[in-house]
Amino acid sequence: MMNTHDLDSLPDVRDGLARKERVVLYCIDQLQKERGGRNVPTAMLYGRVVEHVDMSEDELQDILKRLTNSA
Numbered sequence: 001m002m003n004t005h006d007l008d009s010l011p012d013v014r015d016g017l018a019r020k021e022r023v024v025l026y027c028i029d030q031l032q033k034e035r036g037g038r039n040v041p042t043a044m045l046y047g048r049v050v051e052h053v054d055m056s057e058d059e060l061q062d063i064l065k066r067l068t069n070s071a
Helices: 006-007 020-032 044-048 057-069
Strands: none
Touching: 006 020, 020 044, 020 057, 044 057
8 A cells, every 4th residue: 555655756747847856846936936036045945845855955955966966
């Protein structure tokens, strides 16, 4: 039986993003809108992301690296 933690890392068939990656992108988008389009500091992003999903700082860094390398 899969638990919620397993589902957080399972890629979505629509675009290949896992739930945690999708939360990171959502938070970046929201923070950029709040900041008038300016870049988002990583510490601020981390604070917002952990409001939605349990994640370590290293895990956030890994996701950011993965997302920027695929762009």
